[in-house]
Amino acid sequence: xxxxxxxxxxxxxxxxxxxxxxxxxxxxxxxxxxxxxxxxxxxxxxxxxxxxxxxxxxxxxxxxxxxxxxxxxxxxxxxxxxxxxxxxxxxxxxxxxxxxxxxxxxxxxxxxxxxxxxxxxxxxxxxxxxxxxxxxxxxxxxxxxxxxxxxxxxxxxxxxxxxxxxxxxxxxxxxxxxxxxxxxxxxxxxxxxxxxxxxxxxxxxxxxxxxxxxxxxxxxxxxxxxxxxxxxxxxxxxxxxxxxxxxxxxxxxxxxxxxxxxxxxxxxxxxxxxxxxxxxxxxxxxxxxxxxxxxxxxxxxxxxxxxxxxxxxxxxxxxxxxxxxxxxxxxxxxxxxxxxxxxxxxxxxxxxxxxxxxxxxxxxxxxxxxxxxxxxxxxxxxxxxxxx
Numbered sequence: 001x002x003x004x005x006x007x008x009x010x011x012x013x014x015x016x017x018x019x020x021x022x023x024x025x026x027x028x029x030x031x032x033x034x035x036x037x038x039x040x041x042x043x044x045x046x047x048x049x050x051x052x053x054x055x056x057x058x059x060x061x062x063x064x065x066x067x068x069x070x071x072x073x074x075x076x077x078x079x080x081x082x083x084x085x086x087x088x089x090x091x092x093x094x095x096x097x098x099x100x101x102x103x104x105x106x107x108x109x110x111x112x113x114x115x116x117x118x119x120x121x122x123x124x125x126x127x128x129x130x131x132x133x134x135x136x137x138x139x140x141x142x143x144x145x146x147x148x149x150x151x152x153x154x155x156x157x158x159x160x161x162x163x164x165x166x167x168x169x170x171x172x173x174x175x176x177x178x179x180x181x182x183x184x185x186x187x188x189x190x191x192x193x194x195x196x197x198x199x200x201x202x203x204x205x206x207x208x209x210x211x212x213x214x215x216x217x218x219x220x221x222x223x224x225x226x227x228x229x230x231x232x233x234x235x236x237x238x239x240x241x242x243x244x245x246x247x248x249x250x251x252x253x254x255x256x257x258x259x260x261x262x263x264x265x266x267x268x269x270x271x272x273x274x275x276x277x278x279x280x281x282x283x284x285x286x287x288x289x290x291x292x293x294x295x296x297x298x299x300x301x302x303x304x305x306x307x308x309x310x311x312x313x314x315x316x317x318x319x320x321x322x323x324x325x326x327x328x329x330x331x332x333x334x335x336x337x338x339x340x341x342x343x344x345x346x347x348x349x350x351x352x353x354x355x356x357x358x359x360x361x362x363x364x365x366x367x368x369x370x371x372x373x374x375x376x377x378x379x380x381x382x383x384x385x386x387x388x
Contacts, residue, residue, distance in 0.1 A: 003071045006053035014067070018058060022102060023263070025054040026136070029099055035203070051095030054102075137164065137256030137265040144269050146239060148276040152308050152333055154241035159269070161235075164228040166257045170220035174227035174260070179218035184209035212260060228257050237269055242284070242336035247271040278306060284333040284342030291351040292316065305346055307331045314346060322350040 007014055010024040028050045030036065037043035056062045056074070065073040074092075142161050166172040175181060183189040187206035191213040194203050205211040219225030235254060248268050255265025273281070280287040292303060300318035304311055307328065314326045325347045332342025356364065 004049065006057055006066060009050055009053045010057070012057075016057075021054065021057055023136075025050065026102060029054075029102070033099070048095045051098045052092045055092055055098055135259040136262040137258045139265040140255040140267050142267060142269050143272060144237075144239075145272045145274055146243075147274055148279060148281065149308060150239065151243050151271075151273045152241060155239045156236060157239060158234060158236050160232055161267075162230055162232050163254075163267075164226075164256045165231045165233065167220060167223035167227055167229050169222040170227060172227040172257065172259075172261065174220055174223065174225045175216045176218040176220050179216070181214040181216055184213055184215050187213065189213040227259055235267070239271065240336065242334040243271045243273070244281070244283075244333075244336075245271065245273045247336070279308065279344075281333065284335055286332045286342065286344045288344060288346050290346055290348055292320075292348045294350045294352055297321070297348070297350050303348075307344055308333075312344070316348070320348065322348065324348055 007016075010016075010021065010028060012020055012024050016024070029047065032043045032047040032050060034040070034044045034047060056066050062073075140161070140163055142159055144157060144159060146155060146157070167174075170177060184191075184206060186208035187193050191206055191209065191211040192203050193206050206213075209215050216225050220227070223229045233254070235251060237249060237251065239249070248270055251267040251269065253264040254267035257264050278288055286308065288305065290303075290305060296303065296316055297320045298318070300316050300320070303314050303316050305314060305328070306312075308331070312328050312331055314328065316326075325345055328344040328346065330341050331344035334341045353360075
């Protein structure tokens with residue numbers, strides 16, 4: 001099977017910073033770690049793929065080779081790029097070593113054994129002290145609807161949303177100010193407990209202290225020991241010109257607050273552009289259907305048309321047919337990355353009057369007669385040249 005793109009695996013853009021890469025890896029690694037998914041071969045394979053992707057993208061030299069040659073940069077007889085080395089399969093380092101490096105700041109000791117437990121690494125090892133390692137807050141999503149005009153010009157919006165924020169009373173500690181903590185009686189400060197099933201031993205997060213290794217003697221009266229409290233946040237965001245439905249904006253650190261000193265998550269604003277009464281958007285081009293008088297279509301002239309930022313005009317040639325499309329260059333949506341705008345396309349349809357007064361009818365009959373187009377088909381006229 002073809003290997004999945006490293007950037008897609010981690011869910012990051014190609015220009016992601018080192019901090020964004022590390023954050024993305026942490027989240028994915030915790031989700032797919034074998035200790036959290038015992039007996040799940042698919043999760044184990046995913047964990048190895050994620051670690052491999054992070055190993056390459058965090059290294060500038062390896063990242064450059066991958067950006068240029070793709071996965072071929074790290075295969076035998078590939079494109080000449082550097083090959084990751086180590087104990088892992090395929091020439092890559094052991095994924096558990098990478099996990100340790102990210103979560104505990106260092107690799108495996110010389111006398112280390114196998115992969116190790118996720119909670120040993122995440123909460124600081126079997127010797128306690130887990131309270132120093134916080135849990136990162138989750139990212140949040142906010143769906144924002146704007147008009148097509150706002151998408152074209154850019155706009156500043158103020159949004160309100162609820163999120164867990166750091167408790168102002170205990171400063172996120174979870175304990176009532178002045179009270180302390182004691183070693184968890186269930187795990188003895190390890191942050192994890194062990195259980196056995198036959199010959200297999202399992203380790204999991206301590207249910208009493210949730211992996212902290214300590215318990216609060218007197219929980220905070222405002223947040224009940226959580227260290228966080230749900231509050232309404234207000235945020236002003238600038239929507240750039242050219243956004244479309246599905247565009248995402250990120251506000252760093254405006255998601256859920258972390259627990260026990262963990263990093264706050266991010267807020268992702270997902271844009272939805274409302275349908276317009278006149279214009280249809282296709283990428284950065286706008287399309288407008290417009291009816292014109294049949295006299296203008298026949299005689300030609302100048303037609304004034306609406307645009308998103310005012311009015312424009314098009315020259316209608318003599319004898320224009322229904323369905324003809326005209327282009328107003330640069331009157332579409334601005335390109336999101338800059339560098340101009342799309343076009344506005346105007347498709348015309350001939351508007352045939354449904355009612356005629358006597359003067360109009362007489363004039364049209366005279367015109368038809370002058371053209372040899374009899375109004376009564378039984379007398380020939382237009383159909384005379386067709387039916388012989």
